[in-house]
Amino acid sequence: MSESDVALPAIGLDEPPARPGRRVSWAWLGIVPFLAFAAAFLIIPTFYLVNGSFHTESGEVTLQNYIDLGQPTVVEAFRASIEISLVTAVIGGLFGFLLAYAVIRGGLPGILGAALMTFSGVASNFAGVPLALAFTFTLGATGLITVLLKQVGIDITQSDFTIFSKLGLEIAYLYFQFPLMVLIIAPAIAGLKTEWREASENMGASSYQYWRHIALPILTPTLLGTMILLFGNSFGAQATAYTLTGEINIVTLLVTRQINGDVLNNINLGYAVAMGMVGVMGVTILAYLWLQRRAARWQR
Amino acid sequence: MKGTKLAWWIVFLIGALYFFVPLIATFIYSLGNPIAPGAPPPTFQAYGEILNSSDFWGALGYSFIIGIITIIVSIGLLMPTAYWVRLRVPRARPLVEFITLLPFVIPPIILVFGLIQTFSTGPLPLTNTDMGLNVLLVAGYTVLSFPYMYRAVDTGLQATDIRSLTEAAQSLGAGWTRIILRVILPNLRVALLSGAFLTLAIVIGEFTIASFLARPAFGPYLQLLGTNAAYEPAAVTIISFGLTWLAMIMIAFIGRGGRTRVAVTGAR
Numbered sequence: 420m421s422e423s424d425v426a427l428p429a430i431g432l433d434e435p436p437a438r439p440g441r442r443v444s445w446a447w448l449g450i451v452p453f454l455a456f457a458a459a460f461l462i463i464p465t466f467y468l469v470n471g472s473f474h475t476e477s478g479e480v481t482l483q484n485y486i487d488l489g490q491p492t493v494v495e496a497f498r499a500s501i502e503i504s505l506v507t508a509v510i511g512g513l514f515g516f517l518l519a520y521a522v523i524r525g526g527l528p529g530i531l532g533a534a535l536m537t538f539s540g541v542a543s544n545f546a547g548v549p550l551a552l553a554f555t556f557t558l559g560a561t562g563l564i565t566v567l568l569k570q571v572g573i574d575i576t577q578s579d580f581t582i583f584s585k586l587g588l589e590i591a592y593l594y595f596q597f598p599l600m601v602l603i604i605a606p607a608i609a610g611l612k613t614e615w616r617e618a619s620e621n622m623g624a625s626s627y628q629y630w631r632h633i634a635l636p637i638l639t640p641t642l643l644g645t646m647i648l649l650f651g652n653s654f655g656a657q658a659t660a661y662t663l664t665g666e667i668n669i670v671t672l673l674v675t676r677q678i679n680g681d682v683l684n685n686i687n688l689g690y691a692v693a694m695g696m697v698g699v700m701g702v703t704i705l706a707y708l709w710l711q712r713r714a715a716r717w718q719r
Numbered sequence: 720m721k722g723t724k725l726a727w728w729i730v731f732l733i734g735a736l737y738f739f740v741p742l743i744a745t746f747i748y749s750l751g752n753p754i755a756p757g758a759p760p761p762t763f764q765a766y767g768e769i770l771n772s773s774d775f776w777g778a779l780g781y782s783f784i785i786g787i788i789t790i791i792v793s794i795g796l797l798m799p800t801a802y803w804v805r806l807r808v809p810r811a812r813p814l815v816e817f818i819t820l821l822p823f824v825i826p827p828i829i830l831v832f833g834l835i836q837t838f839s840t841g842p843l844p845l846t847n848t849d850m851g852l853n854v855l856l857v858a859g860y861t862v863l864s865f866p867y868m869y870r871a872v873d874t875g876l877q878a879t880d881i882r883s884l885t886e887a888a889q890s891l892g893a894g895w896t897r898i899i900l901r902v903i904l905p906n907l908r909v910a911l912l913s914g915a916f917l918t919l920a921i922v923i924g925e926f927t928i929a930s931f932l933a934r935p936a937f938g939p940y941l942q943l944l945g946t947n948a949a950y951e952p953a954a955v956t957i958i959s960f961g962l963t964w965l966a967m968i969m970i971a972f973i974g975r976g977g978r979t980r981v982a983v984t985g986a987r
Contacts, residue, residue: 446808514733545960545963
């Protein structure tokens with residue numbers, strides 16, 4: 420079995436062949452504590468939301484909550500969340516890839532590679548409240564960049580840009596998005612064997628042909644899979660957005676306001692919104708796992 | 720080739736700027752933002768205020784203790800389970816792996832939504848007491864640790880001949896508790912310590928679950944401070960970055976010589 424570098428388990432990869440007809444043994448009792456804990460604090464709470472999304476407040480079974488997902492506030496929240504996640508996944512993914520390639524194969528001093536990996540480890544974990552604050556100190560009304568730009572005659576406080584907008588949120592998310600790409604893609608880039616390049620050059624292939632027919636086909640599953648992971652990473656983010664801006668209408672903040680009782684005024688619709696999020700995340704993770712299995716072939 | 724190398728340097732410089740500018744800006748801000756027009760000269764006053772603030776130490780201490788308890792619960796739950804699955808019930812592996820993957824599909828905001836709704840009424844009204852809320856917080860953080868902790872433990876077990884170790888220990892008369900604590904656990908030191916430091920870094924910075932459970936944790940403290948004070952939040956942000964850095968250095972130090980693993984820890 421090939422070891423993935425990402426701490427996501429690939430379901431069933433090393434499942435032994437099933438032995439049909441064998442009865443459930445007492446040995447299963449050994450995992451009961453884990454199953455009970457997961458049931459109490461993960462499965463049942465999720466099921467509570469699922470169940471609530473199919474009921475009215477008075478307890479009748481209904482699909483109305485899912486129909487109500489079509490109302491403008493909800494649709495706009497999902498649209499904005501998906502847009503932000505796509506933008507930061509693609510830009511963060513491409514830039515992270517270029518950055519990793521620069522230090523591994525771009526001929527830069529080796530020490531920069533080691534430094535980049537360390538910084539990426541920290542930056543990919545530097546998310547949430549402190550990240551949002553750091554960006555207000557950078558691009559807020561009296562932030563460093565804002566003040567410096569003003570001194571050269573550019574006053575961004577007079578422009579349409581604020582760090583508390585959708586664009587501002589995207590800039591902040593990129594801070595943890597591209598380092599994550601660096602961390603995940605670096606082993607794949609390092610795994611591109613120099614023999615492959617030499618062999619293709621010996622047979623007269625151009626640099627373009629090498630990339631088009633050899634390097635990219637090998638890297639694409641990892642690249643695409645990681646971008647999908649980055650998508651999920653920003654789709655589910657709440658703390659950064661909440662700290663940076665309470666105003667913007669994205670789906671995690673819609674759920675936040677629902678829990679606080681500020682919008683929708685219908686807890687069951689809130690459950691349906693939560694299920695919508697789980698649906699998007701579910702598709703994301705399934706796509707990731709599928710691509711990860713394809714990528715694993717080349718990472719031996 | 721000269722041109723391409725220059726291009727790679729430019730890419731690297733943009734990346735370096737993206738990393739450092741927000742940190743430099745935060746640091747300058749924490750000194751009283753001396754670059755702003757009419758501001759007083761730089762001072763470490765904000766750091767002094769923070770280090771003398773009982774709110775700061777209270778929040779940090781609370782999150783640290785919750786982090787330690789989470790680590791113990793998480794390892795106590797996942798290590799024996801992963802061991803038992805490998806040794807005795809390999810058929811349970813897809814189920815256990817599926818469950819440990821679920822926290823990726825159910826982000827913290829949804830998890831805490833479900834936890835609040837489930838435990839505010841019914842047979843276990845945990846949201847009614849402080850202790851109940853603390854239990855929910857640890858439970859929520861333990862769930863968040865499932866994906867990387869299980870994976871770390873399982874990879875560690877894979878590299879260990881647990882079957883022979885178990886049989887050897889059994890033939891010497893050791894019971895299950897002794898086998899798990901004295902034989903298997905020491906073999907997983909590296910995996911468990913990395914997981915532990917990662918958990919600590921995540922728990923100390925976590926906001927979403929702690930704020931909805933109204934816990935006096937570090938994340939909600941910093942968020943509130945950010946809306947109330949000018950320079951102190953910048954000082955705490957720098958300290959928070961330092962703590963994340965420390966945790967990552969510990970992980971790199973523990974795992975030195977081995978392959979660096981990337982733990983995807985989910986959305987924040």
